Amino acid sequence: MNSRRAFRPTFATEPTEPQSPTYSHLAPMTAQPDTRDNHCRAPKNNEETAVVTSVFEPKNHFLAALPASDLAMISGLMSFHRLPQGLVLHEPDQRVEHAYFVESGMISLVASMQDGAAIETATLGREAILGALAAFGNHRATARAVVQIDATAWRLPVADLRNLTERSPALRKMTLLSSELMMAQMQQTAACNALHSAERRLCRWIVQVQDRIGDDVIRLTHDFLAQMLAVRRPTVSLIAYQLQQAGLIRYQRGRITVLDRAALERSACECVGVLREKTLKIVNDASF
Numbered sequence: 037m038n039s040r041r042a043f044r045p046t047f048a049t050e051p052t053e054p055q056s057p058t059y060s061h062l063a064p065m066t067a068q069p070d071t072r073d074n075h076c077r078a079p080k081n082n083e084e085t086a087v088v089t090s091v092f093e094p095k096n097h098f099l100a101a102l103p104a105s106d107l108a109m110i111s112g113l114m115s116f117h118r119l120p121q122g123l124v125l126h127e128p129d130q131r132v133e134h135a136y137f138v139e140s141g142m143i144s145l146v147a148s149m150q151d152g153a154a155i156e157t158a159t160l161g162r163e164a165i166l167g168a169l170a171a172f173g174n175h176r177a178t179a180r181a182v183v184q185i186d187a188t189a190w191r192l193p194v195a196d197l198r199n200l201t202e203r204s205p206a207l208r209k210m211t212l213l214s215s216e217l218m219m220a221q222m223q224q225t226a227a228c229n230a231l232h233s234a235e236r237r238l239c240r241w242i243v244q245v246q247d248r249i250g251d252d253v254i255r256l257t258h259d260f261l262a263q264m265l266a267v268r269r270p271t272v273s274l275i276a277y278q279l280q281q282a283g284l285i286r287y288q289r290g291r292i293t294v295l296d297r298a299a300l301e302r303s304a305c306e307c308v309g310v311l312r313e314k315t316l317k318i319v320n321d322a323s324f
Contacts, residue, residue: 084118086115086117092111096137096162098137098319098322099137099165099190101322106204106207110192113192113193114191115190117188119136119183123182128177129176131177132175133193135170135194136167136189137189137192138164138187139187139190140162140188140249141161142161142183142184142249143159143161143164143182143187145157145222147180155266156263157226159221161248167197171208184264185245209322217314217319234267234272236304237305242254242285242294243300246294247312252295253291254293254294258276261276279303283295284303
């Protein structure tokens with residue numbers, strides 16, 4: 037296995053703002069605002085923006101695991117995009133038009149009810165390909181995909197993805213593994229939401245987010261956390277206060293700062309370890 041592509045123990049992402057001086061903004065592309073509830077408010081500039089870069093060094097684990105010949109084949113068909121917090125990439129039953137190889141930040145898959153209630157079913161970081169199932173035919177989304185923490189991603193039209201997977205066994209393997217990982221996360225999350233306490237689920241969720249963004253500071257409101265965990269806002273406020281009093285986190289104005297990562301993991305449910313082990317196994321299986 038190529039050591040350069042070996043999977044690291046955490047899923048930490050690079051900073052949202054690219055550091056390379058070769059980046060510059062292009063005209064923004066049309067995106068869909070999130071108007072169904074107030075928990076995931078779209079920013080004023082709720083647009084997906086293409087970014088020019090002369091360097092193709094993907095940090096997405098599946099994309100980076102492709103052989104050099106496959107990377108050369110796919111690189112000219114992809115575009116690099118900034119995805120601001122609150123941006124909705126697709127809604128349920130909407131035809132998926134693009135696959136996103138997440139580079140940084142976090143995207144949530146959210147299941148919504150008719151009364152407006154919603155709950156997160158999966159969190160996607162750079163160990164994910166959003167829209168991978170579209171590689172195997174016309175695919176409609178089964179959940180809302182919303183950017184919860186400013187993200188970047190390599191975007192590929194699904195028509196090109198289908199053509200490439202027919203020509204590249206390696207890319208076909210990546211899309212299958214990504215779909216397997218997403219399904220495993222959804223199943224574990226469903227069990228977690230049904231069987232574990234709100235406190236343990238909140239600790240698990242904070243650890244998962246920190247794994248993906250690679251930062252001790254997480255910018256999330258109580259309203260958002262309540263929606264993701266399907267609990268009342270006062271419940272989240274009480275748990276956050278207790279965690280702060282215990283010295284595990286500091287919470288201020290929509291910012292959660294992780295102070296004691298080890299204690300948070302001990303307070304989280306078993307799903308943290310289960311999901312991490314599954315992710316490590318699948319991503320390592322993707323390496324050549």
